[in-house]
Structures are given as C-alpha cells and as structure tokens.
Amino acid sequence: MATDQPQKLxxxxxxxxFRDYMPELMAPxxxxxxxxxxxxxxxxxxxxxxxxxxYLETLAGKYGEEGDKLLYRFQDHGERHVAxxxxxxxxxxxxxxxxxxxxQLPFRRYQVAPVWRADKPQRGRFxxxxxxxxxxxxxxxxxxxxxxxxxGLSVLQTLGIDGAVLHLNHRDVLxxxxxxxxxxxxxxxxxxxxxIDKLDKIPAAAVQTEIETAGIDAETAERVVGQxxxxxxxxxxxxxxxxAASVDTAGLDRLRExxxxxxxxxxxxxIRFDPTIARGLDYYTGIIYETRLTDPxxxxxxxxxxxxxxxxxxxxFTKEAxxxxxxxxxxxxxxxxxxxxxxxxxxxxxxQVYVTVFSEAQAVTAIQLAGLLRQAGLRAELDLAGxxxxxxxxxxxxxxxxxxxxxxxxxxxxxxxxxxxxRDGAQQTVSQADLASTAGALLAV
Amino acid sequence: MATDQPQKLxxxxxxxxFRDYMPELMAPxxxxxxxxxxxxxxxxxxxxxxxxxxYLETLAGKYGEEGDKLLYRFQDHGERHVAxxxxxxxxxxxxxxxxxxxxQLPFRRYQVAPVWRADKPQRGRFxxxxxxxxxxxxxxxxxxxxxxxxxGLSVLQTLGIDGAVLHLNHRDVLxxxxxxxxxxxxxxxxxxxxxIDKLDKIPAAAVQTEIETAGIDAETAERVVGQxxxxxxxxxxxxxxxxAASVDTAGLDRLRExxxxxxxxxxxxxIRFDPTIARGLDYYTGIIYETRLTDPxxxxxxxxxxxxxxxxxxxxFTKEAxxxxxxxxxxxxxxxxxxxxxxxxxxxxxxQVYVTVFSEAQAVTAIQLAGLLRQAGLRAELDLAGxxxxxxxxxxxxxxxxxxxxxxxxxxxxxxxxxxxxRDGAQQTVSQADLASTAGALLAV
Numbered sequence: 001m002a003t004d005q006p007q008k009l010x011x012x013x014x015x016x017x018f019r020d021y022m023p024e025l026m027a028p029x030x031x032x033x034x035x036x037x038x039x040x041x042x043x044x045x046x047x048x049x050x051x052x053x054x055y056l057e058t059l060a061g062k063y064g065e066e067g068d069k070l071l072y073r074f075q076d077h078g079e080r081h082v083a084x085x086x087x088x089x090x091x092x093x094x095x096x097x098x099x100x101x102x103x104q105l106p107f108r109r110y111q112v113a114p115v116w117r118a119d120k121p122q123r124g125r126f127x128x129x130x131x132x133x134x135x136x137x138x139x140x141x142x143x144x145x146x147x148x149x150x151x152g153l154s155v156l157q158t159l160g161i162d163g164a165v166l167h168l169n170h171r172d173v174l175x176x177x178x179x180x181x182x183x184x185x186x187x188x189x190x191x192x193x194x195x196i197d198k199l200d201k202i203p204a205a206a207v208q209t210e211i212e213t214a215g216i217d218a219e220t221a222e223r224v225v226g227q228x229x230x231x232x233x234x235x236x237x238x239x240x241x242x243x244a245a246s247v248d249t250a251g252l253d254r255l256r257e258x259x260x261x262x263x264x265x266x267x268x269x270x271i272r273f274d275p276t277i278a279r280g281l282d283y284y285t286g287i288i289y290e291t292r293l294t295d296p297x298x299x300x301x302x303x304x305x306x307x308x309x310x311x312x313x314x315x316x317f318t319k320e321a322x323x324x325x326x327x328x329x330x331x332x333x334x335x336x337x338x339x340x341x342x343x344x345x346x347x348x349x350x351x352q353v354y355v356t357v358f359s360e361a362q363a364v365t366a367i368q369l370a371g372l373l374r375q376a377g378l379r380a381e382l383d384l385a386g387x388x389x390x391x392x393x394x395x396x397x398x399x400x401x402x403x404x405x406x407x408x409x410x411x412x413x414x415x416x417x418x419x420x421x422x423r424d425g426a427q428q429t430v431s432q433a434d435l436a437s438t439a440g441a442l443l444a445v
Numbered sequence: 446m447a448t449d450q451p452q453k454l455x456x457x458x459x460x461x462x463f464r465d466y467m468p469e470l471m472a473p474x475x476x477x478x479x480x481x482x483x484x485x486x487x488x489x490x491x492x493x494x495x496x497x498x499x500y501l502e503t504l505a506g507k508y509g510e511e512g513d514k515l516l517y518r519f520q521d522h523g524e525r526h527v528a529x530x531x532x533x534x535x536x537x538x539x540x541x542x543x544x545x546x547x548x549q550l551p552f553r554r555y556q557v558a559p560v561w562r563a564d565k566p567q568r569g570r571f572x573x574x575x576x577x578x579x580x581x582x583x584x585x586x587x588x589x590x591x592x593x594x595x596x597g598l599s600v601l602q603t604l605g606i607d608g609a610v611l612h613l614n615h616r617d618v619l620x621x622x623x624x625x626x627x628x629x630x631x632x633x634x635x636x637x638x639x640x641i642d643k644l645d646k647i648p649a650a651a652v653q654t655e656i657e658t659a660g661i662d663a664e665t666a667e668r669v670v671g672q673x674x675x676x677x678x679x680x681x682x683x684x685x686x687x688x689a690a691s692v693d694t695a696g697l698d699r700l701r702e703x704x705x706x707x708x709x710x711x712x713x714x715x716i717r718f719d720p721t722i723a724r725g726l727d728y729y730t731g732i733i734y735e736t737r738l739t740d741p742x743x744x745x746x747x748x749x750x751x752x753x754x755x756x757x758x759x760x761x762f763t764k765e766a767x768x769x770x771x772x773x774x775x776x777x778x779x780x781x782x783x784x785x786x787x788x789x790x791x792x793x794x795x796x797q798v799y800v801t802v803f804s805e806a807q808a809v810t811a812i813q814l815a816g817l818l819r820q821a822g823l824r825a826e827l828d829l830a831g832x833x834x835x836x837x838x839x840x841x842x843x844x845x846x847x848x849x850x851x852x853x854x855x856x857x858x859x860x861x862x863x864x865x866x867x868r869d870g871a872q873q874t875v876s877q878a879d880l881a882s883t884a885g886a887l888l889a890v
Contacts, residue, residue: 012542012762015498015527020540022547023491023554030492034479042819044796044826044844046468047475051573052497052529052559053460053517072498074519077563082460084497095465097457102467104843106829109468114497118522128496139829143808147827150812154819264809265816317457351489363588364709367595371710374487374599381489382592384551384584398549399489 017119017127027349029335032159033112036132036329039158040110043151045134048109050091052116056081062090062316064282070117084116088133089283089310089326096137096324097317105138105322112331124336133307135326140311142257145287145325149262152291152305152327153270159334160343163294164304167274168259170287171308172251173238174278180245181224188214192224197278204229228276235259235273251286258287284308286325298337305329346400353380353403353439354396354422356389365407369417369435373405376436378443397422403439407432462564462572472794474780477604478557481577481774484603485555488596490579493554495536497561501526507535507761509727515562529561533578534728534755534771541582541769542762550583550767557776569781578752580771585756587702590732590770594707597736597750597772598715604779605788608739609749612719613704615732616753617696618683619723625690626668633659637669642723649674673721680704680718696731703732729753731770743782750774791845798825798884799841799867800850801834810852814862814880818850821881823888842867848884852877 014020021029037047056073063070063086072084085091088111096103112132119127134151136144149166156164178192191214195207204225211221227233227241235256242249255273262271279288286309293301311323338344353373357366366382373380381399383392389406396404406418417435420427421442430438459465466474482492501518508515508531517529530536533556541548557577564572579596581589594611601609623637636659640652649670656666672678672686680701687694700718707716724733731754738746756768783789798818802811811827818825826844828837834851841849851863862880865872866887875883 009764010502010539010762011500012539013500013503014539014543015496015500015521016523016525018496018498020496020544021492021494022540022544023493026492026494029494030482037475041794042822042824043815044824046794047466047471048468049466049471049474051460051463051465052561053463053573055456055458055460057455058458072519072521074517076460076517078461080461094455094457094459095467098459099465099467104840108826116497128498136829141829141831143802143812143827144829146812147829150816154816261809261812265812317455319454349486349491357588364706367588367591367706367710370488371595371599377487379487379489381553382588384581384586384589384592386586395549 017121019126019128023349025335028338028344028346029331031345031348032331032335032338033132035158036155036331037110037112039155040132040134040151043108043134043147043154045108045110045151048092048095048111049113050085050088050095050111052084052114053082054085054091054094056083058094059083059086059090062283062313063087067117070119072116072118085113086117087115088113088131088328089135089313092133092135092137092326093314093324094317096314096322100318100320103137106144107137108134109137110134124332126332130331132329132331133326135324137314137324138322140286140309140323140325142254142261145254145258145309146261146265148307148325148327149258149271149289150265150267152307152329153262153267155329156270156291156305159338161293161304161334161337161341164270164291165294166262166271166289166291166305167277168255168271168287168289169273169275169277170251170255171284172248172286173242173255173275174288176242176245176247176249176251177227177238177275178224179247180241181227182220183216183224188216192216193278196225196228196276199225199228199276233275238273238275254286279306279308283310283313285311293337295341298340301333301337301340303330304333304337350379350400351381352378352401352443353405354392354399354401355380355382355405356392356396356407357383357386358389358406358408362407362409362412365412365432366405369405369407369432372432372436373439376440378436378439393420393422402443405435405439462566464571464573468794470780473783473789473791474776476790476793477776477780477783478577480603481600481776482555482557484600485577485579485596488553488579488592488599490553490555490596493537493540493556494558495530495533495540495556497529497559498527499530499536499539501528503539504528504531504535507728507758508532512562515564517561517563530558531562532560533558533576533773534580534758537578537580537582537771538759538769539762541759541767545763545765548582551589552582553579554582555579569777571777575776577774577776578771580769582759582769583767585731585754585768585770587699587706590699590703590754591706591710593752593770593772594703594716594734595710595712597752597774598707598712600774601715601736601750604783606738606749606779606782606786609715609736610739611707611716611734611736611750612722613700613716613732613734614718614720614722615696615700616729617693617731618687618700618720619733621687621690621692621694621696622672622683622720623669624692625686626672627665628661628669633661637661638723641670641673641721644670644673644721678720683720699731724751724753728755728758730756738782740786743785746778746782746785748775749778749782795824795845796826797823797846797888798848798850799837799844799846800825800827801837801841801852802828802831803834803851803853807852807854807857810857810877811850814850814852814877817877817881818884821885823881823884838865838867847888850880850884
C-alpha cells in the first residue's frame with residue numbers, strides 16, 4: 001500500500017498561478033456568493049451549470065487571438081480535443097443552441113463558476129478565477145439591457161458596496177466616433193478599439209502610436225484619440241458629432257433609453273455614459289460597460305463588473321438568430337475590494353458554541369449536547385484534542401466561539417451543563433434540556 | 446469580427462461523459478448544496494477551496510493503478526505536468542502539508558466541488574461529478590471518528606432522507622479476518638480485499654475465483670469468502686474468530702467505541718457493523734464505511750456517503766505524522782435518490798411575482814415596481830417579451846409564478862397596481878406603495 005512505506009516525500013505545492021482558499025478567506029467568499037446568487041434569483045434568474053471541459057471547437061476562435069492562446073487545451077483519453085472553459089458566456093451560447101427545445105425564451109440564467117486562463121500570473125491575477133454571470137437570452141430591447149444592469153448594480157448594493165459607477169457605452173457609438181474621425185476600414189476600426197481600450201492604462205501618446213501601427217496616418221490617429229480624451233463628453237455632444245459625420249445614431253438612441261430606465265430605477269448616481277469604454281472581447285454587438293469603484297481605497301482594483309450585448313454569439317452554434325445580453329462580476333476583485341473597505345463579515349461561518357469534553361467518560365454527554373445545539377441550528381464544535389479544561393477553553397477562543405459548554409461529573413449526575421460566555425467570562429448552570437435555547441438567546445443579543 | 450460572418454456553424458455539443466445542469470435540475474441541486482454546507486457548518490466544519498488543477502506528482506500514485514489511469518492529465522503552457530483533481534482528499538492532504546503553519550489542529554474543513562475521472566460513461570455515471578467532503582485532520586480517536594459519522598448522518602437527516610444505514614467496518618478487522626482464514630502475505634491480503642469489495646456486485650463464486658488468481662489455493666479462498674457471507678455476523682462472533690486465530694483486536698475495539706458514541710447520539714438505527722465493507726482506495730488505515738439507502742425505490746443507487754480514516758496520507762507530503770478521518774457524500778446520487786423519493790422542492794428558486802409591462806410607456810413603472818418587490822426580498826421577474834397581457838400572463842404561469850402585477854394607464858395615473866393570484870385568478874387593486882407587502886402576505890399563505 002502506498003501509505004505504508006513512503007519512498008520519498010511528495011512536494012506539497014499549489015500549482016503555479018493557482019491558489020488555495022483557506023477558511024479565513026473562503027468563509028466570507030462563500031457568504032458573498034450566497035448573497036450574489038440570492039440577488040440574481042430575486043431578479044428572476046435561474047441557476048445553470050455547465051461542465052468545466054468543453055470540446056476545443058466550442059471555445060476556440062471565440063475570444064480573439066490572444067484568448068485562444070490562453071486556453072488550457074489537451075487531448076482526452078478518447079483523443080478528443082478539449083479545453084477548460086475560458087468564460088461562462090460561450091458555454092451559455094452552446095447550451096442555448098444545444099437545448100433549444102427545452103428552453104423557453106426569454107431565458108434568464110445565472111452561473112457562478114471557475115474559469116481558467118493560462119495568463120501570466122501577477123499580483124492578484126490567477127489562472128483560475130470565479131465569474132458570476134447573469135444573462136438574458138432571447139430579447140434585444142432597452143428594457144432587457146436595463147434589467148441586466150439593474151441586477152448587477154443591485155448585487156453591488158446588496159454586498160454593501162457604495163460608490164460603484166457603471167460606465168456605459170455602445171459598440172456602434174465607438175465605431176461611429178472612429179468612423180467620424182475618418183477611419184472607415186473595419187480591421188482598422190477594430191485596431192482603434194483595441195488601442196482605445198487601453199486609454200485608462202497607458203498614455204494617450206502610446207495609444208496613438210498603437211493606432212498608427214495599424215496603418216493609420218498620424219493626423220487621423222490623433223483625431224481618433226482626441227475624441228476620447230474629454231471625460232465630460234456628453235451624449236448630446238457625441239450625437240452632434242455623429243450627425244455631423246452622417247453616422248447612424250441608433251446605438252446612441254439605445255443608450256439614451258437604457259440610461260433612462262436605469263435612472264428610473266433610482267440608480268442615477270450609479271450609471272454614466274462613457275464613450276471610452278471599449279471592452280476587449282470580439283463578440284459584443286450592442287451596449288458594453290465596465291463598473292468601477294470610486295472609493296480611493298479601492299480605485300486600483302479595476303472593473304468589478306462588466307459585460308454587454310452579444311447578439312451574434314449564439315448564432316455561431318445555431319441558424320436561429322438569438323440575441324443576448326449579460327453581466328459578469330469578478331468575484332475575487334469584489335472580495336478584495338470588500339476586504340479593503342472592511343465590509344467582510346467574519347461571523348457568518350464562525351463556530352458559536354464550543355462543547356468541551358471533561359473526560360472520556362463524559363464524551364457521550366458532550367456528543368449529545370453538541371447534537372442538541374446543532375438541531376437548534378447553532379454552529380457547535382466538539383473538542384477533539386482533549387486535555388485540561390483550560391486548554392480546551394483556549395482552543396474555543398482561538399476558534400472564535402462565543403460560548404463554551406462544560407459538563408463535569410457533578411453536572412452529568414444533575415443533568416445540567418455550565419454555559420460560559422467567552423466574551424465576559426460570565427457563566428451559568430442550566431438544565432441540559434434548556435441548553436440550546438439559553439445558548440440561542442445569548443447569541444441573539 | 447467573429448460574429449459578423451459565421452463561415453460555418455459550430456456543433457453545439459456537450460463533451461462526451463459530461464452534462465449540463467439545466468435550471469430544473471440545478472435549482473433543487475443548489476438548494477441541496479446549501480443544506481449540506483449549512484449542516485457541515487453547524488458541526489464546526491469550515492469551508493476550504495482548492496484549485497481544479499494540481500501538479501500531476503501530487504495526485505499520481507495515490508488512487509491505485511486503476512485510479513492513475515483515470516486521471517485527466519496534460520502539460521500546461523509552462524510544460525508542467527498537471528492533472529485535474531480526482532477527489533477532494535488528496536488535495537486536502539497537500540493543503541495540510543503546505544499550509545501547516547497556518548492551520549490549527551484539529552482542523553475541520555469541508556469542500557463541495559467537482560472532481561474529474563475519465564471513467565467509462567454509464568447511465569448515471571459522469572466524468573465530472575460533485576463530491577461533498579467533511580474531514581477532521583489531526584486526531585486519531587473514536588470521538589473524532591464518531592463526529593464525522595454523526596455529521597454525515599445529520600446531513601442525510603437534514604435532506605429528509607430516512608432509511609439510510611451506515612455500514613461500518615475497520616481495515617484491521619478486514620485484514621484480521623483474512624489472516625485468520627490463512628492468508629498472511631500482504632499483497633495477497635490486498636488482493637482479497639479488492640475481491641471482497643465486489644461481494645455486493647458479483648456472485649461469491651466469482652469473488653473466490655478472483656482471489657485464487659492472486660495465487661491463493663481454492664480451499665483458503667473459499668474460507669476467506671465464507672467468512673463474509675453471513676450477513677448476521679456480529680462484533681462478538683468476529684471477536685471470537687480473531688481471538689481464536691491470535692489476531693490483534695484493536696480495530697474491533699475501536700469499532701465498538703465508535704458504534705457506542707454514534708448510538709448515544711440517537712442514531713442506533715442508522716449504523717451497523719458490516720465486515721464485508723472493503724472500499725477500493727488504497728489509503729484507508731482505520732474505520733471504513735459506506736452508507737446505503739434501504740427504501741426499495743432507491744436501492745439501486747449505491748452508496749450515497751462513504752469514507753474512512755486515512756492516517757498515512759498526509760505523511761506522504763510531510764514528515765509530521767498527521768492522522769485524518771472523513772466523509773464524502775455523492776451529490777448526484779443523493780439528488781437522484783431525492784428525486785425518486787419525491788423529496789425535491791421545486792419552490793426554492795421559482796419566480797414568485799411576474800411583473801407585466803402593459804406598453805412601452807409603462808416600462809419605467811414596471812421596472813420600479815419590480816425593484817420594490819425585489820427590495821422586499823421577493824423573487825420578481827419583469828416581462829421582456831411584450832405583447833398582449835394575456836400572452837404575458839401565460840408566460841407568467843409557465844415560469845411558475847404565483848402572482849402577477851399589472852399596471853395600465855389608469856393604474857399608472859392613480860398610483861396603483863393590479864395584483865393577480867395566478868392560482869385562483871383572484872385580483873385586487875393596491876396602491877403601489879403597498880404592493881410588496883401585499884404580495885409578501887399572499888405568498889406567505
């Protein structure tokens with residue numbers, strides 16, 4: 001047997017770019033996930049789960065050249081080419097096409113799940129990370145756009161994050177502004193969008209240089225970039241510019257409608273038109289957005305929620321034209337922000353009552369009392385390391401327990417237990433039958 | 446852009462051996478996971494999460510030859526040999542060794558996560574499935590053994606599953622009985638255990654034949670098998686047999702203690718000594734068990750919870766000897782059983798209130814009312830497909846909503862809304878300010 005004579009020690013090592021979530025981090029993370037899921041459900045979204053592995057063909061070519069390179073791909077035991085999922089959107093498109101007959105449109109689904117990208121590991125960036133997505137499939141309307149944005153903003157509100165602002169744009173407005181600046185060739189327009197997407201990370205001059213490498217002259221490139229440098233650019237000024245260049249304004253009209261609906265939902269301060277939002281992924285066709293935190297303590301964390309409309313993606317898998325729009329929340333960025341803002345509750349999973357074991361003879365009683373506490377819905381831990389009572393109470397405190405239960409031979413005979421409040425040291429003797437209700441009352445204070 | 450001119454349709458196909466969980470299945474499944482996690486937490490277990498991918502070296506050789514073959518393995522972008530996790534136990538052992546300084550023993554952790562095995566797909570058996578594990582690391586004692594079993598049985602109780610029986614055994618009792626029958630060579634003993642593990646699946650004669658292929662004579666093989674054929678074998682009769690053959694009975698003594706503690710917790714009918722339990726995996730060193738459902742409707746489902754003590758596994762990664770014991774619940778088997786037993790609640794995620802949109806002019810009001818309902822904690826869906834009110838109400842029923850909200854121009858002017866109970870068709874007009882509380886009251890009935 002492997003365990004009898006270990007030849008050598010195996011190295012205990014997390015894979016490069018990956019990490020363990022120890023309980024201190026995992027407990028608040030899980031509390032967050034539950035809040036996010038409950039908020040999605042309140043907004044009418046239903047859970048869906050797709051496999052971690054997909055046929056490579058399903059994923060390849062959907063995320064641009066760069067994305068393709070980051071796919072974890074291999075051949076399985078049947079020599080099928082497979083890949084780990086890269087996001088939750090392409091698998092959703094595959095699901096809608098594959099299960100079209102079971103699905104009633106509009107279809108609202110959410111999914112909270114890990115995705116894998118063989119990215120360069122950096123501080124705070126891992127090769128496995130969790131996305132929380134909510135999408136509405138089957139409708140292309142301002143109200144559907146607004147519903148997803150309202151849902152996402154509601155999640156941030158539920159998590160206690162104030163000062164998040166959703167920066168909204170539309171792909172056609174981006175293309176329109178670039179066309180208005182004189183770039184009309186599609187491939188060049190896309191190169192411009194890729195460069196503009198970096199405006200918040202690199203200097204404008206560098207963005208301009210990048211645009212020039214796509215074969216656009218310096219003057220035009222400067223004009224393109226110049227349009228996006230004024231933070232105060234309003235819908236009206238953009239409308240004027242597009243009209244002056246005879247560019248279609250349907251995208252801008254949609255933006256107006258969506259903004260009006262989201263504002264009507266009482267979220268005026270949470271949303272803003274921002275023509276510089278470009279988004280990297282190729283598949284967006286309508287609104288696109290990123291959500292940023294305004295609190296100076298967490299400004300560096302980046303977009304915590306982003307997404308947009310992708311009316312062409314499902315059409316890659318089925319002839320039927322099926323529009324869709326969605327949001328994606330970055331769980332780990334949100335957790336990092338919440339930790340920084342001290343919004344993370346440490347109590348949601350902590351042990352409430354620690355049941356000591358006076359001696360082996362009292363083990364049965366201790367187990368029974370732990371059972372009563374648990375049946376009453378309390379989180380109770382039974383001491384397993386034994387030793388003197390003082391040691392056991394020390395462990396109780398280390399585990400963060402509020403209360404400790406002690407039963408010695410006298411209490412066992414009398415059918416009682418000593419209940420100790422570990423915050424102030426106060427203790428009382430209660431009948432074992434009343435233990436759970438007394439503990440519950442103390443914890444409720 | 447990829448979405449502009451699809452050259453050909455991609456095949457929308459779930460990878461062979463994998464499956465999607467559509468909302469009808471995922472919603473009750475998720476409700477189950479929440480109950481399981483809450484029960485683990487009530488028993489003092491804390492959540493841990495490990496990556497899907499591990500170094501191949503971490504996993505290889507831990508699951509026996511057969512398990513090794515089923516590992517999904519490949520080389521990552523840095524040419525590291527990696528594998529998808531095969532269970533949650535070996536990654537836990539790796540975590541304990543790697544994070545030894547952060548962990549206070551005894552360490553109770555739970556994890557609910559998918560594992561991957563390139564097994565032959567069969568009805569009800571998939572290559573990706575979820576395990577729900579709870580383990581206690583750092584103590585080797587009867588009370589620690591009992592705590593894990595009590596936790597697992599409590600999960601089944603919380604899920605409403607009656608008639609589950611935990612069949613408990615101990616590796617040393619198995620080895621002892623095989624030695625008592627005359628097989629003393631370790632490799633042969635292990636071959637016997639592998640064969641006995643199949644006693645509930647293949648005929649006794651076939652088990653005997655398998656034992657003989659390990660170089661054991663027919664008479665001895667018959668004696669080995671014969672010992673395990675009597676369902677009524679008691680602890681006492683096994684004790685007699687082991688004593689008669691001068692075999693150590695420490696394992697049996699531990700079994701007695703564990704049984705006594707679990708019985709003291711009020712679970713006498715849920716646990717039984719069963720010397721035929723063998724478990725396939727190589728790493729068990731103490732108690733081993735499987736939990737079976739007795740209800741005839743779900744007998745074919747197999748073990749829904751199993752596990753045991755594995756005191757040598759962590760020692761493969763660190764010099765410190767760290768004992769451990771755990772349970773593993775098979776989520777999909779449990780779900781299958783609960784569906785069969787009609788224990789699955791369909792209501793936990795269903796939409797409660799469907800908000801119709803009378804016309805585009807009323808969209809703002811509809812969004813605002815949906816917002817009020819959601820803020821009150823209700824699951825509300827806004828109609829997005831439009832059309833006549835009758836059509837919208839049909840969709841509301843299809844979505845399983847209990848109530849529908851309607852606001853026409855008259856109600857909008859009056860600041861009211863019509864609330865319709867879709868079960869009996871009764872409707873009432875309420876002020877918009879009272880909508881959420883009235884809806885909540887109707888749903889509470």
